[in-house]
Amino acid sequence: MSENEGLVCRHMTKKNPNGQNEHQDTCSQGKDTSRSPCCPGTPDRATPSCTCNGYTPPTVEIGDVTGTITFINRLDHFLTRWGVNRSGHRIEPGLYRLGNPTPDSPVVVTANYTLSFDAVRSALQGTDCYILVLDTKGINVWCAAGKGTFGTDELVHRISATGLESIVRHQTLVLPQLGAPGIAAHEVLRRSGFRVEYGPVRARDLPRYLATRTATPEMRRVIFPLRDRLVLTPIELVHAALPTLAAAILLYFLAGPLAALGAITAVLTGTVLFPALLHFIPTKDFSTKGLILGVIAAFPFALSFAGDPPSPSGVNIMAAIAALLLMPAVTAYLALNFTGSTPFTSRSGVKTEIFRYVPLMAVMAGSGSALALLLAILRLTGVI
């Protein structure tokens, strides 16, 4: 039963089979563009106050949701994590009812990204409240706040578009703390009359926050535990997959299966092992962490290259050096790129890192490639 409810809700918010949410959207568009015919394709559900002259505010349609996460939701989360249809995991912006809220029930604000919305509604299961969904173009709260789409303008607009003023008495909004980089609380108060309260960082702390209306220091701190790091590895892997495959195939024909395996190992080390071991690798800079991990990963390869049937001209040593130059460079570069996925690297710091280490990585990758190419040419021409 609850499974069914969840399914209906998802449909209603995303695909809107009964036209409810689409209706609302059309109305607000009609209001903005003024003369365009409002609610053109509205099927059987005519809303009285949705007049087409563009002057009457549209009737506020409030969606109903449950806190149940269905199989479909989980599938959607899974696909999101693997980067399928990257920006398509959205829900309709607007106001939603969770449970049976009264005019005194809290209003919780979130982004129109399914992972964010589902986290909020499942955390608040059993709590009667309103959820105000901002249009963040299917991007999570923190990134949207950084870009400004989860911002003061959108919040103020959404408050008036949903007619929130006439729905709740308290004029208070609970915002996610991580939305703060996009919101100026005092500006929201000045422009809309709504008081902004910053709730906890994590949606799962919302019930505890709503009970006391104060956040403990733990609720305010962002952490990056193993689980949070591991859920990011699929998408890291997906992004690196194609170039890696190309490099592996190239290396297979130029230098043999071991070199191809080396390329794959370097990428796996940078995209999966690095996030997993992030806090355990010494040094603070991501590049140096990546270099350390890369050297460790390259070592077995270097050893087996060096241990190949002895050749007088030191070709094996050259192959080993190539592995020790190339693999750590790749791993370090991937590690440096992981900065964007963490919740603690500053722009200044990342910039410092780029200037400090990217030249080194480039030199390592360049000399390693030159060495590998030289070996490949020697091999193909039959010199060795």
Next chain:
Amino acid sequence: MVNFREVRQNLDEKKKLSGFFNFRRIERSEVRGGEGRHQPAFDSYIENTLRYYPERCFNCRRCTQVCPHAVFEEGQDRALLARPEACMECGACALNCPAQAIDVQSGVGCAWAMISAALRGKDMDNGECSCGDGENSCCGQRKEKAPPCC
């Protein structure tokens, strides 16, 4: 007679010269001495653009609420800059400070976005350059390759 409005404007415009109070440097040595876990040579994250002008603070405590790294701490009369080296330059404190007592060049600490910007000849410091799929984002041209930071 002193024209206070003018003085204040001057202060706002040239805050780096007048009224500049850099707690960071004082705190930094303490933090470095206290932690001692990492060599500064391997820590690019000690320096950041966070600046705090405590004389403007009227203790509304917003900064202590919005910072996800407890950079600010509640104080008796004004907020205290407790862990400046932990600042990730998200800009939440500065934006939410009604007294403009905090200044930070906010931006996304994403190497991918910055390197892409540099490679395409764009300004690395451009605030519009961030990850995601917006028109202004550096990753916008290759949507499917947008970094996972969003």
